[in-house]
Amino acid sequence: MTMPLKDLQRRFSDALLHVGAEDGFLQLVTGGDAQRSRLALYRGNLMQTWHKVLSAAYPVLHEMVGEDCFVALTRVYGPTYPSCSGDLNRFGRHMSELLRAWPPCSAYPYLADLACLEWAVHRAYFAADKTSLSPEDWLQYTPDVLEGSGILLHPAVELVSSRWNIADIWYGHQLRESTLSEMAVARPQHVIIGRPWWIPIVIPVSSAGLAALVALRGGATLGGAIDTALAQDEQFDFASNWRTWVDHAIVVEPIRSAR
């Protein structure tokens, strides 16, 4: 009797993930045991896909840990956090989770936060398009009107906080390769990821600046967001933060109906 398709596919999948499961699967294949090296080609494809996709999403992490360690990381990641979609751009979101738990990286606690930053950059690349008001367009609104309005953030905007200087590390790698520990310092950094055109950008901001954006995203008016920032830091420089948000298309337009 022929094996049901779902069982054959399960055994194929098991044979790709576990070398120990390949003997049983090969009995279903024309040529049997002699096809072991051909089955290995499919296993190689799977591992290459994990490596290629994760390397594309985490280029800085890849450079920092080096090729051998990254290969080992991808071979733990793939079986532990299975791909759930034919869209491979959705594969890899658990990397920071794995790095926090993976013993070989326990001496480098900042890597998990760096992975959060890289995943945010990755998400920003594929986020929806939205045209933001130009600096001149924003001037048509009086400060009173803006303070009483909510502010729509660009769909690509991501907000990340870390107790490590992850933005410095990320920027350092845009300029040159560096190794583990070379740049990492236990200094908190807060980051906005935006996408004014097609390539995401990373902007370090103060804790209060980030809190203001978190408040806006949560539905606060601009006045309420400023209050939130001032509660964190009496010296919060709203004018300079606002200029950054407008110049880099972090803010799109006012939302009149905000509370």
Add this chain to the structure above:
Amino acid sequence: MENERPTRAKARSYSVSFPRAIGDLGVGIGLRDPHYEAFLEGRPRVCWLEVHTENYLGEGGLDLHVLEHVRRDYALSFHGVGLGLGAAVPLDIWHLEKIASLVARFEPAHVSEHLCWSAVPTRHLNDLLPLPFTKESVAVVAQHIDQLQTVLKRVALLENISSHLRFKADVMTEAEFLAEVAAMTGCGILLDVNNLLVNQCNHGEDAVTALASLPLSAIQEIHLGGHLVLEDSIVDHHGSRVSSEVWALYRHAIERFGSVPTLIEWDTDIPAVEVLLQEAAKAEDIRCSHSGLHTDDHAA
């Protein structure tokens, strides 16, 4: 091998009246991101562009921007690599709806998927994995392609794949499998000539016989690409020029199926657009020598 042809009753059980693409598109090339600049800054002389559907499932960003740009000047073919129509699990509805949304937005001339499976209930394997050619597989693929065509409200094409493995459970050839699914569902067939040659080398399946088993009216697109010869297998890596054996087989295909729209695929070590255009010109020469047309008749 068993080769039961579908009955009328079977054919009636599926939606077979979706519209098909009209006219001969000519010869196209695959649009990959190393070529974005060439297509943003100029208008390379090619009839149409193929893209991998899964590269455009995002909400926005550069890839969709480039696709909008090229769509103004070129017909498109959406070639899916991730739906996995042969899996014994339900199709991913999110994925299906994303494809439908892209198809509605860009109105491609063709939409295609592979005759393969890619997922089990607990994970997606993101590869074009071979199916056993059994009646159960026919039923699964037919049901899923019918679901796809119903969502898209148009004919989809199903492509033969290259494989390293065949199953003892097979009761028909891949060509017979495709013919049966096409008859049951009204889907078209995307004929990858390179894959026929790869399977001839890997499994001893005669490629010319396979061509003869495919229904004339169902072939709507042909793919040509390079392959890599390994020690005990051949891989369709799409990383080199089309081999002389594949060109010879392509001539057979054109003689049998006529001047079918043809794609030059190149996915590994991607060269400059000009190299792809040279390959496209060769394909166009072969098509024209068959149909009596001049090459310029199909130039963009």
